[in-house]
Amino acid sequence: xxxxxxxxxxxxxxxxxxxxxxxxxxxxxxxxxxxxxxxxxxxxxxxxxxxxxxxxxxxxxxxxxxxxxxxxxxxxxxxxxxxxxxxxxxxxxxxxxxxxxxxxxxxxxxxxxxxxxxxxxxxxxxxxxxxxxxxxxxxxxxxxxxxxxxxxxxxxxxxxxxxxxxxxxxxxxxxxxxxxxxxxxxxxxxxxxxxxxxxxxxxxxxx
Amino acid sequence: xxxxxxxxxxxxxxxxxxxxxxxxxxxxxxxxxxxxxxxxxxxxxxxxxxxxxxxxxxxxxxxxxxxxxxxxxxxxxxxxxxxxxxxxxxxxxxxxxxxxxxxxxxxxxxxxxxxxxxxxxxxxxxxxxxxxxxxxxxxxxxxxxxxxxxxxxxxxxxxxxxxxxxxxxxxxxxxxxxxxxxxxxxxxxxxxxxxxxxxxxxxxxxxxxxxxxxxxxxxxxxxxxxxxxxxxxxxxxxxxxxxxxxxxxxxxxxxxxxxxxxxxxxxxxxxxxxxxxxxxxxxxxxxxxxxxxxxxxxxxxxxxxxxxxxxxxxxxxxxxxxxxxxxxxxxxxxxxxxxxxxxxxxxxxxxxxxxxxxxxxxxxxxxxxxxxxxxxxxxxxxxxxxxxxxxxxxxxxxxxxxxxxxxxxxxxxxxxxxxxxxxxxxxxxxxxxxxxxxxxxxxxxxxxxxxxxxxxxxxxxxxxxxxxxxxxxxxxxxxxxxxxxxxxxxxxxxxxxxxxxxxxxxxxxxxxxxxxxxxxxxxxxxxxxxxxxxxxxxxxxxxxxxxxxxxxxxxxxxxxxxxxxxxxxxxxxxxxxxxxxxxxxxxxxxxxxxxxxxxxxxxxxxxxxxxxxxxxxxxxxxxxxxxxxxxxxxxxxxxxxxxxxxxxxxxxxxxxxxxxxxxxxxxxxxxxxxxxxxxxxxxxxxxxxxxxxxxx
Numbered sequence: 001x002x003x004x005x006x007x008x009x010x011x012x013x014x015x016x017x018x019x020x021x022x023x024x025x026x027x028x029x030x031x032x033x034x035x036x037x038x039x040x041x042x043x044x045x046x047x048x049x050x051x052x053x054x055x056x057x058x059x060x061x062x063x064x065x066x067x068x069x070x071x072x073x074x075x076x077x078x079x080x081x082x083x084x085x086x087x088x089x090x091x092x093x094x095x096x097x098x099x100x101x102x103x104x105x106x107x108x109x110x111x112x113x114x115x116x117x118x119x120x121x122x123x124x125x126x127x128x129x130x131x132x133x134x135x136x137x138x139x140x141x142x143x144x145x146x147x148x149x150x151x152x153x154x155x156x157x158x159x160x161x162x163x164x165x166x167x168x169x170x171x172x173x174x175x176x177x178x179x180x181x182x183x184x185x186x187x188x189x190x191x192x193x194x195x196x197x198x199x200x201x202x203x204x205x206x207x
Numbered sequence: 208x209x210x211x212x213x214x215x216x217x218x219x220x221x222x223x224x225x226x227x228x229x230x231x232x233x234x235x236x237x238x239x240x241x242x243x244x245x246x247x248x249x250x251x252x253x254x255x256x257x258x259x260x261x262x263x264x265x266x267x268x269x270x271x272x273x274x275x276x277x278x279x280x281x282x283x284x285x286x287x288x289x290x291x292x293x294x295x296x297x298x299x300x301x302x303x304x305x306x307x308x309x310x311x312x313x314x315x316x317x318x319x320x321x322x323x324x325x326x327x328x329x330x331x332x333x334x335x336x337x338x339x340x341x342x343x344x345x346x347x348x349x350x351x352x353x354x355x356x357x358x359x360x361x362x363x364x365x366x367x368x369x370x371x372x373x374x375x376x377x378x379x380x381x382x383x384x385x386x387x388x389x390x391x392x393x394x395x396x397x398x399x400x401x402x403x404x405x406x407x408x409x410x411x412x413x414x415x416x417x418x419x420x421x422x423x424x425x426x427x428x429x430x431x432x433x434x435x436x437x438x439x440x441x442x443x444x445x446x447x448x449x450x451x452x453x454x455x456x457x458x459x460x461x462x463x464x465x466x467x468x469x470x471x472x473x474x475x476x477x478x479x480x481x482x483x484x485x486x487x488x489x490x491x492x493x494x495x496x497x498x499x500x501x502x503x504x505x506x507x508x509x510x511x512x513x514x515x516x517x518x519x520x521x522x523x524x525x526x527x528x529x530x531x532x533x534x535x536x537x538x539x540x541x542x543x544x545x546x547x548x549x550x551x552x553x554x555x556x557x558x559x560x561x562x563x564x565x566x567x568x569x570x571x572x573x574x575x576x577x578x579x580x581x582x583x584x585x586x587x588x589x590x591x592x593x594x595x596x597x598x599x600x601x602x603x604x605x606x607x608x609x610x611x612x613x614x615x616x617x618x619x620x621x622x623x624x625x626x627x628x629x630x631x632x633x634x635x636x637x638x639x640x641x642x643x644x645x646x647x648x649x650x651x652x653x654x655x656x657x658x659x660x661x662x663x664x665x666x667x668x669x670x671x672x673x674x675x676x677x678x679x680x681x682x683x684x685x686x687x688x689x690x691x692x693x694x695x696x697x698x699x700x701x702x703x704x705x706x707x708x709x710x711x712x713x714x715x716x717x718x719x720x721x722x723x724x725x726x727x728x729x730x731x732x733x734x735x736x737x738x739x740x741x742x743x744x745x746x747x748x749x750x751x752x753x754x755x756x757x758x759x760x761x762x763x764x765x766x767x768x769x770x771x772x773x774x775x776x777x778x779x780x781x782x783x784x785x786x787x788x789x790x791x792x793x794x795x796x797x798x799x800x801x802x803x804x805x806x807x808x809x810x811x812x813x814x815x816x817x818x819x820x821x822x823x824x825x826x827x828x829x830x831x832x833x834x835x836x837x838x839x840x841x842x843x844x845x846x847x848x849x850x851x852x853x854x855x856x857x858x859x860x861x862x863x864x865x866x867x868x869x870x871x872x873x874x875x876x877x878x879x880x881x882x883x884x885x886x887x888x889x890x891x892x893x894x895x896x897x898x899x900x901x902x903x
Contacts, residue, residue: 109290111289130280
């Protein structure tokens, strides 16, 4: 059982915030590809790094495509967008309108996947930054392929000993596809504490 | 920042090999580097402090606005890829030949300058990599397609290096050969199928392949399991641009099943279903080859074999029995011809064999031996046992033989002659003249018969059938003669066979019947002392429905007693047309007419079908009668036919009673009647009235 770090109320609040962001991201994507795209975050949880890793290993035992964007500023950490199995390939091909059968992402496809992920992740960041009135500086998106363990390596990310993980399950639906993905925000423990404090203020002010 | 660094920064800014554009939160241009300005063909003075959305037109400006906003407001970075935003800015490369807008990858970053967040757009020219990427994807797509085509090919595909060592096998190869990809890779393609045996075949194929040529053929190969299979194989080299062999491709199709079917079909096409012997077509082909290739000193003999009693078995016991008889005889023939002779069933009860390297004389010995073997053979079907005989026609096949068709004609006509001569014998085809005379004779007589029928030149003769026991009445057999213009009389032996061959028998029969009944009608009062008058019917008449109705109407319109009228049919004719014969017999017997089975015993058939023929009298073949005093077997035959006849309730008549001694013996045996020169010669019919008066 993963230990809850944030109360259900805060989780719900955050979930709502992310859904606002997703609405914007979906609008951007729809405009870009001239098709209706729906994005939603049905659930969210905050767990310890260890619990999160366990779960991710279980979900994706094979190498996967992940888009990473680090962030810094009032909050710091790294955001990851995961696509299971062939979902990334499917998503990009659907967006680019391609049909051929290679199992590898080409360079153009990688760029497109990064951009789509960038739009989603920026929407999340933007939303938090806006609502909580803070700044989140982010890096450019990077595409990684490998095992969950290698990608979410704490050493590589310089994120401190006990980072916490905010996991957003996400569904990405196109007119005839439903693609499941997941956003994981790895934050330093002080960042999450700060986030909780900000949420307290926000809740006091707006709810 | 000191001055030196500021100058350096500006130098770097303007010498960076990508476009740099700085805008503020209101999208106004703050700065642009040299690269961007020259690619856009603009000068900084003309764009400073102006909104990029006024300077440039964007297909979908919202995305860029959002990115700039995110950067200036929150510090977020974004990218805008070439695939989703093709040709974002109207930038042209100096190197572009065709004046196309360059492909761009735009990275949007937040920068802080003097406490204000600005947005830095970094634009890279990705025309080359995009082009390469597009080319690569197109190539990959094509290669993927080819690779899938090989992967899913219904043929086995193997790719080897220039030395024949396997580098790739497709799944079909594994399916056909049984070798997994991992087992096959690294092995020599040829050795995989033929072990280490470097056969001539392999060397030849290898030589061909090394010269850059391909090889196509069919081979019997071994699967991993050791099973054999037939493969249609196609091996071809792949040549480099320098015409050096780099690889070989070996394709295989498993044609084992196809081969089996072909073999089966070809067997069926050349063999007789029933007996498994060659069929007519195959036989004719072989014979044609034999005739075509025959050497000057070579000599073969073609024999036609015809089963004499086949029809009897078929008609009395049914087709199943007939088929079984043919099968058994085929087995016997196959057992006798084991030295490479070509044996075939031509159809029906006809068989043929080519005896290679034989003269007519030696072939005759072989065939006579065959006839003996067949004579010893007994065919059993349910409770019936049939003796068998064959008629054999032989002809020579030499370099003088003009064609296989000619040889077949000759053997066929010789076989016909053998049957004509009394069956169960060999007849050697006689060259041209004899047959020609015979044929001319036939035509001659056919014309004469027609003339005689039209001009009433046939006359009736009668021969007495004399009672041997007690005081029964005599009867007469009607015989026919032909009158010729010079007043001569022609015996029936000369013209009746021609009549039969030219299908005139039933007309002769009709004439005889009409004339006889007419005669009886005229002499009703004078024939009281005669038991009956007997008329011969040919086999063909038995199936003639019109003749039957004619006889009935003639009998009905005349005043004669039908009981005074008898018909004789030969055993062979009756059996050959058993169904018709029975119908004919039973119809006329209802009117009271009598029937006699003529020449009984000559057909070598069994007594079995006597049960099927409802006749009143049995005429014992004269062959047995004439020598019965000297030949105990003949006597036994007469005795047994007589006994059997009596048991079935038939009266018996012996033919060919030539003298008193025979007559005496027949009386002793108990034969009812006798007929022959010893008892009375045939005389013109009117004379029997006189004779009878004399006898009376």
